[in-house]
Amino acid sequence: MEYIDVLISKPSKGSSGKTGLWRTFKPVYKEDKCVSCFECYVYCPENCISLKDLKIEIDYEYCKGCGVCSNVCPAEAIEMIKEV
Ligand code: SF4
Ligand code: SF4
Numbered sequence: 001m002e003y004i005d006v007l008i009s010k011p012s013k014g015s016s017g018k019t020g021l022w023r024t025f026k027p028v029y030k031e032d033k034c035v036s037c038f039e040c041y042v043y044c045p046e047n048c049i050s051l052k053d054l055k056i057e058i059d060y061e062y063c064k065g066c067g068v069c070s071n072v073c074p075a076e077a078i079e080m081i082k083e084v
Helices: 040-041 068-072
Strands: 026-029 049-052 055-058 078-080
Touching: 026 055, 040 049, 040 068, 068 078
Parallel strands: none
Antiparallel strands: 026 078, 049 055
16 A cells, blocks of 8 residues: 655744744734634734733734734734834
């Protein structure tokens, strides 16, 4: 019988360094608007959103500023702003 190797990728923090270093846009969390649905946590491709007391925290050392979290948020609780 012949076997085929299969590689399955899963979200994880940047393996080749801190992706936050080359971010041009930054997600800013607005806690007062958050409805704790955790869509952002589920969809962040860098796995850099963590949950704490029904709120989120963003690890800016690994966030690459892709904006996925902001796009999936139903409450407009994450705003993308340009890095200075
Ligand atoms: S997607 Fe928006 S509303 Fe849902 S947990 Fe994240 S910030 Fe809060
Ligand atoms: S912008 Fe949002 S979805 Fe993209 S890496 Fe940063 S926290 Fe994750």
